[in-house]
Amino acid sequence: MATDEQSMQDAPAPENERSPSPVPPPPVAAAPGPRATALQKLYGDAITHVLKTCSYNNFASCFPTPAKEVPDSLRHLHEQFTDRLGASMRINFEQILAERNVVPSLNELDGLIEDAKKRKAKAEEEANGEPVQAPVPPHSLPAQQLYLSHLAPSLSQQSLSLQTRQEDLQAENAEILQRVLQQRxxxxxxxxxxxxxxxxxxxxxxxxxxxxxxxxxxxxxxxxxxxxxxx
CATH class of the missing domain: 1.20.5 (Single alpha-helices involved in coiled-coils or other helix-helix interfaces)
Known part of the structure:
Protein backbone atom coordinates (compact mmCIF):
# COMPACT_ATOMS: atom_id res chain seq x y z
CA MET A 1 0.00 0.00 0.00
CA ALA A 2 2.94 2.31 0.71
CA THR A 3 4.18 1.74 -2.82
CA ASP A 4 0.76 2.62 -4.26
CA GLU A 5 0.63 5.75 -2.13
CA GLN A 6 4.13 6.77 -3.23
CA SER A 7 3.31 6.28 -6.96
CA MET A 8 0.10 8.25 -6.60
CA GLN A 9 1.98 10.97 -4.70
CA ASP A 10 4.45 11.28 -7.59
CA ALA A 11 1.70 11.50 -10.25
CA PRO A 12 0.95 15.10 -11.35
CA ALA A 13 -2.29 16.47 -10.03
CA PRO A 14 -4.70 18.11 -12.52
CA GLU A 15 -5.47 21.77 -12.16
CA ASN A 16 -9.24 21.40 -12.57
CA GLU A 17 -11.42 18.51 -11.57
CA ARG A 18 -13.80 17.17 -14.22
CA SER A 19 -16.29 14.34 -14.53
CA PRO A 20 -16.25 11.77 -17.35
CA SER A 21 -17.82 13.21 -20.49
CA PRO A 22 -20.42 11.22 -22.44
CA VAL A 23 -18.93 8.92 -25.04
CA PRO A 24 -20.06 9.71 -28.62
CA PRO A 25 -21.12 6.91 -30.94
CA PRO A 26 -18.19 5.34 -32.81
CA PRO A 27 -17.68 6.61 -36.37
CA VAL A 28 -18.04 4.23 -39.29
CA ALA A 29 -16.72 4.39 -42.83
CA ALA A 30 -20.05 3.88 -44.60
CA ALA A 31 -22.90 6.36 -44.21
CA PRO A 32 -25.20 4.75 -41.63
CA GLY A 33 -28.92 4.45 -42.23
CA PRO A 34 -31.69 4.68 -39.62
CA ARG A 35 -31.03 1.28 -38.05
CA ALA A 36 -27.25 1.65 -38.10
CA THR A 37 -27.60 5.09 -36.51
CA ALA A 38 -29.90 3.69 -33.83
CA LEU A 39 -27.41 0.90 -33.11
CA GLN A 40 -24.54 3.36 -32.75
CA LYS A 41 -26.59 5.60 -30.48
CA LEU A 42 -27.62 2.63 -28.35
CA TYR A 43 -24.03 1.52 -27.91
CA GLY A 44 -22.87 5.08 -27.23
CA ASP A 45 -25.53 5.46 -24.54
CA ALA A 46 -24.49 2.12 -23.05
CA ILE A 47 -20.84 3.22 -22.83
CA THR A 48 -21.89 6.50 -21.23
CA HIS A 49 -23.99 4.63 -18.68
CA VAL A 50 -21.10 2.29 -17.85
CA LEU A 51 -18.68 5.17 -17.37
CA LYS A 52 -21.17 7.07 -15.21
CA THR A 53 -21.59 3.96 -13.07
CA CYS A 54 -17.84 3.94 -12.58
CA SER A 55 -17.96 7.34 -10.89
CA TYR A 56 -15.15 8.81 -8.85
CA ASN A 57 -16.90 8.04 -5.58
CA ASN A 58 -17.28 4.37 -6.50
CA PHE A 59 -13.71 4.30 -7.74
CA ALA A 60 -12.38 6.02 -4.60
CA SER A 61 -14.21 3.57 -2.35
CA CYS A 62 -11.94 0.86 -3.73
CA PHE A 63 -8.85 2.85 -2.69
CA PRO A 64 -9.72 4.51 0.61
CA THR A 65 -6.17 5.34 1.68
CA PRO A 66 -5.07 7.05 -1.58
CA ALA A 67 -8.44 8.81 -1.70
CA LYS A 68 -7.71 10.29 1.69
CA GLU A 69 -4.01 11.00 1.27
CA VAL A 70 -3.70 11.97 -2.43
CA PRO A 71 -7.22 12.69 -3.74
CA ASP A 72 -6.01 14.76 -6.70
CA SER A 73 -3.75 11.99 -7.97
CA LEU A 74 -6.48 9.42 -7.50
CA ARG A 75 -8.93 11.62 -9.38
CA HIS A 76 -6.44 11.97 -12.22
CA LEU A 77 -5.98 8.20 -12.26
CA HIS A 78 -9.76 7.76 -12.38
CA GLU A 79 -10.00 10.08 -15.38
CA GLN A 80 -7.28 8.20 -17.22
CA PHE A 81 -8.94 4.88 -16.43
CA THR A 82 -12.38 5.95 -17.68
CA ASP A 83 -10.92 7.56 -20.82
CA ARG A 84 -8.97 4.43 -21.72
CA LEU A 85 -11.91 2.18 -20.93
CA GLY A 86 -14.22 4.22 -23.17
CA ALA A 87 -11.65 4.31 -25.98
CA SER A 88 -11.11 0.55 -25.74
CA MET A 89 -14.84 -0.16 -25.94
CA ARG A 90 -15.23 2.18 -28.91
CA ILE A 91 -12.33 0.54 -30.77
CA ASN A 92 -13.69 -2.95 -30.14
CA PHE A 93 -17.12 -1.88 -31.35
CA GLU A 94 -15.65 -0.37 -34.53
CA GLN A 95 -13.75 -3.59 -35.21
CA ILE A 96 -16.91 -5.65 -34.82
CA LEU A 97 -18.81 -3.33 -37.17
CA ALA A 98 -16.08 -3.65 -39.80
CA GLU A 99 -15.53 -7.41 -39.46
CA ARG A 100 -19.24 -8.27 -39.51
CA ASN A 101 -20.11 -5.74 -42.22
CA VAL A 102 -22.85 -4.45 -39.93
CA VAL A 103 -23.53 -0.99 -41.36
CA PRO A 104 -23.92 -2.05 -45.04
CA SER A 105 -26.10 -4.98 -43.95
CA LEU A 106 -28.37 -2.72 -41.90
CA ASN A 107 -28.50 -0.23 -44.77
CA GLU A 108 -29.52 -3.04 -47.10
CA LEU A 109 -32.23 -4.07 -44.64
CA ASP A 110 -33.47 -0.47 -44.57
CA GLY A 111 -33.62 -0.51 -48.36
CA LEU A 112 -35.59 -3.76 -48.43
CA ILE A 113 -38.09 -2.48 -45.89
CA GLU A 114 -38.48 0.82 -47.73
CA ASP A 115 -39.00 -1.03 -51.00
CA ALA A 116 -41.61 -3.25 -49.36
CA LYS A 117 -43.46 -0.18 -48.07
CA LYS A 118 -43.48 1.36 -51.54
CA ARG A 119 -44.76 -1.86 -53.08
CA LYS A 120 -47.51 -2.08 -50.48
CA ALA A 121 -48.54 1.54 -51.04
CA LYS A 122 -48.57 1.01 -54.80
CA ALA A 123 -50.69 -2.14 -54.46
CA GLU A 124 -53.19 -0.33 -52.23
CA GLU A 125 -53.37 2.54 -54.71
CA GLU A 126 -53.97 0.21 -57.64
CA ALA A 127 -56.63 -1.71 -55.69
CA ASN A 128 -58.92 1.37 -55.67
CA GLY A 129 -60.31 0.63 -52.24
CA GLU A 130 -60.74 -3.09 -52.82
CA PRO A 131 -58.92 -5.71 -50.74
CA VAL A 132 -55.29 -5.97 -51.71
CA GLN A 133 -54.35 -9.36 -53.06
CA ALA A 134 -51.41 -10.78 -51.18
CA PRO A 135 -48.38 -11.59 -53.35
CA VAL A 136 -47.42 -15.18 -53.97
CA PRO A 137 -44.75 -16.31 -51.48
CA PRO A 138 -41.48 -17.03 -53.29
CA HIS A 139 -41.09 -20.44 -51.64
CA SER A 140 -44.36 -21.59 -53.21
CA LEU A 141 -43.28 -20.81 -56.79
CA PRO A 142 -42.12 -23.64 -59.08
CA ALA A 143 -38.41 -24.20 -59.52
CA GLN A 144 -38.44 -23.21 -63.19
CA GLN A 145 -39.99 -19.82 -62.47
CA LEU A 146 -37.54 -19.19 -59.64
CA TYR A 147 -34.38 -19.86 -61.61
CA LEU A 148 -35.74 -17.99 -64.63
CA SER A 149 -36.39 -14.97 -62.43
CA HIS A 150 -32.80 -15.15 -61.20
CA LEU A 151 -31.44 -15.57 -64.72
CA ALA A 152 -33.62 -12.85 -66.25
CA PRO A 153 -31.27 -9.91 -65.46
CA SER A 154 -28.24 -11.77 -66.79
CA LEU A 155 -30.06 -12.96 -69.90
CA SER A 156 -31.40 -9.48 -70.53
CA GLN A 157 -27.90 -8.05 -70.33
CA GLN A 158 -26.56 -10.70 -72.70
CA SER A 159 -29.42 -10.09 -75.13
CA LEU A 160 -28.71 -6.36 -75.12
CA SER A 161 -25.02 -7.01 -75.71
CA LEU A 162 -25.75 -9.36 -78.63
CA GLN A 163 -28.19 -6.88 -80.14
CA THR A 164 -25.60 -4.12 -79.97
CA ARG A 165 -23.01 -6.40 -81.56
CA GLN A 166 -25.45 -7.36 -84.31
CA GLU A 167 -26.17 -3.72 -85.08
CA ASP A 168 -22.45 -3.00 -85.30
CA LEU A 169 -21.95 -5.93 -87.68
CA GLN A 170 -24.85 -4.80 -89.85
CA ALA A 171 -23.40 -1.31 -90.10
CA GLU A 172 -19.97 -2.76 -90.95
CA ASN A 173 -21.47 -5.06 -93.61
CA ALA A 174 -23.38 -2.15 -95.15
CA GLU A 175 -20.15 -0.17 -95.39
CA ILE A 176 -18.33 -3.11 -97.01
CA LEU A 177 -21.21 -3.56 -99.48
CA GLN A 178 -20.97 0.09 -100.51
CA ARG A 179 -17.24 -0.28 -101.16
CA VAL A 180 -17.80 -3.44 -103.23
CA LEU A 181 -20.50 -1.76 -105.31
CA GLN A 182 -18.24 1.24 -105.89
CA GLN A 183 -15.36 -1.00 -107.01
CA ARG A 184 -17.71 -2.96 -109.29
Whole structure:
Protein backbone atom coordinates (compact mmCIF):
# COMPACT_ATOMS: atom_id res chain seq x y z
CA MET A 1 0.00 0.00 0.00
CA ALA A 2 2.94 2.31 0.71
CA THR A 3 4.18 1.74 -2.82
CA ASP A 4 0.76 2.62 -4.26
CA GLU A 5 0.63 5.75 -2.13
CA GLN A 6 4.13 6.77 -3.23
CA SER A 7 3.31 6.28 -6.96
CA MET A 8 0.10 8.25 -6.60
CA GLN A 9 1.98 10.97 -4.70
CA ASP A 10 4.45 11.28 -7.59
CA ALA A 11 1.70 11.50 -10.25
CA PRO A 12 0.95 15.10 -11.35
CA ALA A 13 -2.29 16.47 -10.03
CA PRO A 14 -4.70 18.11 -12.52
CA GLU A 15 -5.47 21.77 -12.16
CA ASN A 16 -9.24 21.40 -12.57
CA GLU A 17 -11.42 18.51 -11.57
CA ARG A 18 -13.80 17.17 -14.22
CA SER A 19 -16.29 14.34 -14.53
CA PRO A 20 -16.25 11.77 -17.35
CA SER A 21 -17.82 13.21 -20.49
CA PRO A 22 -20.42 11.22 -22.44
CA VAL A 23 -18.93 8.92 -25.04
CA PRO A 24 -20.06 9.71 -28.62
CA PRO A 25 -21.12 6.91 -30.94
CA PRO A 26 -18.19 5.34 -32.81
CA PRO A 27 -17.68 6.61 -36.37
CA VAL A 28 -18.04 4.23 -39.29
CA ALA A 29 -16.72 4.39 -42.83
CA ALA A 30 -20.05 3.88 -44.60
CA ALA A 31 -22.90 6.36 -44.21
CA PRO A 32 -25.20 4.75 -41.63
CA GLY A 33 -28.92 4.45 -42.23
CA PRO A 34 -31.69 4.68 -39.62
CA ARG A 35 -31.03 1.28 -38.05
CA ALA A 36 -27.25 1.65 -38.10
CA THR A 37 -27.60 5.09 -36.51
CA ALA A 38 -29.90 3.69 -33.83
CA LEU A 39 -27.41 0.90 -33.11
CA GLN A 40 -24.54 3.36 -32.75
CA LYS A 41 -26.59 5.60 -30.48
CA LEU A 42 -27.62 2.63 -28.35
CA TYR A 43 -24.03 1.52 -27.91
CA GLY A 44 -22.87 5.08 -27.23
CA ASP A 45 -25.53 5.46 -24.54
CA ALA A 46 -24.49 2.12 -23.05
CA ILE A 47 -20.84 3.22 -22.83
CA THR A 48 -21.89 6.50 -21.23
CA HIS A 49 -23.99 4.63 -18.68
CA VAL A 50 -21.10 2.29 -17.85
CA LEU A 51 -18.68 5.17 -17.37
CA LYS A 52 -21.17 7.07 -15.21
CA THR A 53 -21.59 3.96 -13.07
CA CYS A 54 -17.84 3.94 -12.58
CA SER A 55 -17.96 7.34 -10.89
CA TYR A 56 -15.15 8.81 -8.85
CA ASN A 57 -16.90 8.04 -5.58
CA ASN A 58 -17.28 4.37 -6.50
CA PHE A 59 -13.71 4.30 -7.74
CA ALA A 60 -12.38 6.02 -4.60
CA SER A 61 -14.21 3.57 -2.35
CA CYS A 62 -11.94 0.86 -3.73
CA PHE A 63 -8.85 2.85 -2.69
CA PRO A 64 -9.72 4.51 0.61
CA THR A 65 -6.17 5.34 1.68
CA PRO A 66 -5.07 7.05 -1.58
CA ALA A 67 -8.44 8.81 -1.70
CA LYS A 68 -7.71 10.29 1.69
CA GLU A 69 -4.01 11.00 1.27
CA VAL A 70 -3.70 11.97 -2.43
CA PRO A 71 -7.22 12.69 -3.74
CA ASP A 72 -6.01 14.76 -6.70
CA SER A 73 -3.75 11.99 -7.97
CA LEU A 74 -6.48 9.42 -7.50
CA ARG A 75 -8.93 11.62 -9.38
CA HIS A 76 -6.44 11.97 -12.22
CA LEU A 77 -5.98 8.20 -12.26
CA HIS A 78 -9.76 7.76 -12.38
CA GLU A 79 -10.00 10.08 -15.38
CA GLN A 80 -7.28 8.20 -17.22
CA PHE A 81 -8.94 4.88 -16.43
CA THR A 82 -12.38 5.95 -17.68
CA ASP A 83 -10.92 7.56 -20.82
CA ARG A 84 -8.97 4.43 -21.72
CA LEU A 85 -11.91 2.18 -20.93
CA GLY A 86 -14.22 4.22 -23.17
CA ALA A 87 -11.65 4.31 -25.98
CA SER A 88 -11.11 0.55 -25.74
CA MET A 89 -14.84 -0.16 -25.94
CA ARG A 90 -15.23 2.18 -28.91
CA ILE A 91 -12.33 0.54 -30.77
CA ASN A 92 -13.69 -2.95 -30.14
CA PHE A 93 -17.12 -1.88 -31.35
CA GLU A 94 -15.65 -0.37 -34.53
CA GLN A 95 -13.75 -3.59 -35.21
CA ILE A 96 -16.91 -5.65 -34.82
CA LEU A 97 -18.81 -3.33 -37.17
CA ALA A 98 -16.08 -3.65 -39.80
CA GLU A 99 -15.53 -7.41 -39.46
CA ARG A 100 -19.24 -8.27 -39.51
CA ASN A 101 -20.11 -5.74 -42.22
CA VAL A 102 -22.85 -4.45 -39.93
CA VAL A 103 -23.53 -0.99 -41.36
CA PRO A 104 -23.92 -2.05 -45.04
CA SER A 105 -26.10 -4.98 -43.95
CA LEU A 106 -28.37 -2.72 -41.90
CA ASN A 107 -28.50 -0.23 -44.77
CA GLU A 108 -29.52 -3.04 -47.10
CA LEU A 109 -32.23 -4.07 -44.64
CA ASP A 110 -33.47 -0.47 -44.57
CA GLY A 111 -33.62 -0.51 -48.36
CA LEU A 112 -35.59 -3.76 -48.43
CA ILE A 113 -38.09 -2.48 -45.89
CA GLU A 114 -38.48 0.82 -47.73
CA ASP A 115 -39.00 -1.03 -51.00
CA ALA A 116 -41.61 -3.25 -49.36
CA LYS A 117 -43.46 -0.18 -48.07
CA LYS A 118 -43.48 1.36 -51.54
CA ARG A 119 -44.76 -1.86 -53.08
CA LYS A 120 -47.51 -2.08 -50.48
CA ALA A 121 -48.54 1.54 -51.04
CA LYS A 122 -48.57 1.01 -54.80
CA ALA A 123 -50.69 -2.14 -54.46
CA GLU A 124 -53.19 -0.33 -52.23
CA GLU A 125 -53.37 2.54 -54.71
CA GLU A 126 -53.97 0.21 -57.64
CA ALA A 127 -56.63 -1.71 -55.69
CA ASN A 128 -58.92 1.37 -55.67
CA GLY A 129 -60.31 0.63 -52.24
CA GLU A 130 -60.74 -3.09 -52.82
CA PRO A 131 -58.92 -5.71 -50.74
CA VAL A 132 -55.29 -5.97 -51.71
CA GLN A 133 -54.35 -9.36 -53.06
CA ALA A 134 -51.41 -10.78 -51.18
CA PRO A 135 -48.38 -11.59 -53.35
CA VAL A 136 -47.42 -15.18 -53.97
CA PRO A 137 -44.75 -16.31 -51.48
CA PRO A 138 -41.48 -17.03 -53.29
CA HIS A 139 -41.09 -20.44 -51.64
CA SER A 140 -44.36 -21.59 -53.21
CA LEU A 141 -43.28 -20.81 -56.79
CA PRO A 142 -42.12 -23.64 -59.08
CA ALA A 143 -38.41 -24.20 -59.52
CA GLN A 144 -38.44 -23.21 -63.19
CA GLN A 145 -39.99 -19.82 -62.47
CA LEU A 146 -37.54 -19.19 -59.64
CA TYR A 147 -34.38 -19.86 -61.61
CA LEU A 148 -35.74 -17.99 -64.63
CA SER A 149 -36.39 -14.97 -62.43
CA HIS A 150 -32.80 -15.15 -61.20
CA LEU A 151 -31.44 -15.57 -64.72
CA ALA A 152 -33.62 -12.85 -66.25
CA PRO A 153 -31.27 -9.91 -65.46
CA SER A 154 -28.24 -11.77 -66.79
CA LEU A 155 -30.06 -12.96 -69.90
CA SER A 156 -31.40 -9.48 -70.53
CA GLN A 157 -27.90 -8.05 -70.33
CA GLN A 158 -26.56 -10.70 -72.70
CA SER A 159 -29.42 -10.09 -75.13
CA LEU A 160 -28.71 -6.36 -75.12
CA SER A 161 -25.02 -7.01 -75.71
CA LEU A 162 -25.75 -9.36 -78.63
CA GLN A 163 -28.19 -6.88 -80.14
CA THR A 164 -25.60 -4.12 -79.97
CA ARG A 165 -23.01 -6.40 -81.56
CA GLN A 166 -25.45 -7.36 -84.31
CA GLU A 167 -26.17 -3.72 -85.08
CA ASP A 168 -22.45 -3.00 -85.30
CA LEU A 169 -21.95 -5.93 -87.68
CA GLN A 170 -24.85 -4.80 -89.85
CA ALA A 171 -23.40 -1.31 -90.10
CA GLU A 172 -19.97 -2.76 -90.95
CA ASN A 173 -21.47 -5.06 -93.61
CA ALA A 174 -23.38 -2.15 -95.15
CA GLU A 175 -20.15 -0.17 -95.39
CA ILE A 176 -18.33 -3.11 -97.01
CA LEU A 177 -21.21 -3.56 -99.48
CA GLN A 178 -20.97 0.09 -100.51
CA ARG A 179 -17.24 -0.28 -101.16
CA VAL A 180 -17.80 -3.44 -103.23
CA LEU A 181 -20.50 -1.76 -105.31
CA GLN A 182 -18.24 1.24 -105.89
CA GLN A 183 -15.36 -1.00 -107.01
CA ARG A 184 -17.71 -2.96 -109.29
CA UNK A 185 -18.87 0.26 -110.90
CA UNK A 186 -15.26 1.34 -111.46
CA UNK A 187 -14.47 -2.04 -113.08
CA UNK A 188 -17.53 -1.77 -115.34
CA UNK A 189 -16.46 1.72 -116.41
CA UNK A 190 -12.95 0.45 -117.16
CA UNK A 191 -14.23 -2.52 -119.20
CA UNK A 192 -16.58 -0.24 -121.10
CA UNK A 193 -13.67 2.05 -121.92
CA UNK A 194 -11.60 -0.89 -123.17
CA UNK A 195 -14.50 -2.09 -125.30
CA UNK A 196 -14.73 1.36 -126.87
CA UNK A 197 -11.01 1.26 -127.65
CA UNK A 198 -11.40 -2.17 -129.29
CA UNK A 199 -14.32 -0.91 -131.35
CA UNK A 200 -12.28 2.08 -132.48
CA UNK A 201 -9.41 -0.20 -133.47
CA UNK A 202 -11.73 -2.49 -135.40
CA UNK A 203 -13.24 0.45 -137.21
CA UNK A 204 -9.79 1.81 -138.04
CA UNK A 205 -8.68 -1.58 -139.35
CA UNK A 206 -11.82 -1.90 -141.46
CA UNK A 207 -11.25 1.55 -142.95
CA UNK A 208 -7.73 0.69 -144.15
CA UNK A 209 -7.16 -0.61 -147.71
CA UNK A 210 -5.26 -3.87 -148.29
CA UNK A 211 -2.28 -2.04 -149.80
CA UNK A 212 -2.20 0.30 -146.78
CA UNK A 213 -2.16 -2.68 -144.49
CA UNK A 214 0.69 -4.24 -146.45
CA UNK A 215 2.60 -0.99 -146.25
CA UNK A 216 2.13 -0.81 -142.49
CA UNK A 217 3.31 -4.39 -142.14
CA UNK A 218 6.44 -3.64 -144.14
CA UNK A 219 7.16 -0.54 -142.08
CA UNK A 220 6.77 -2.56 -138.91
CA UNK A 221 9.19 -5.17 -140.21
CA UNK A 222 11.75 -2.52 -141.15
CA UNK A 223 11.51 -0.93 -137.72
CA UNK A 224 11.95 -4.32 -136.12
CA UNK A 225 14.99 -5.13 -138.25
CA UNK A 226 16.56 -1.75 -137.48
CA UNK A 227 16.10 -2.30 -133.78
CA UNK A 228 17.69 -5.75 -134.00
CA UNK A 229 20.61 -4.39 -136.01
CA UNK A 230 21.28 -1.60 -133.53
CA UNK A 231 21.08 -3.99 -130.62
Missing amino acids: KEIEDLVKGLENVVVDLDQSAAALKPEDIEELVNEAREVDEDMRTKS
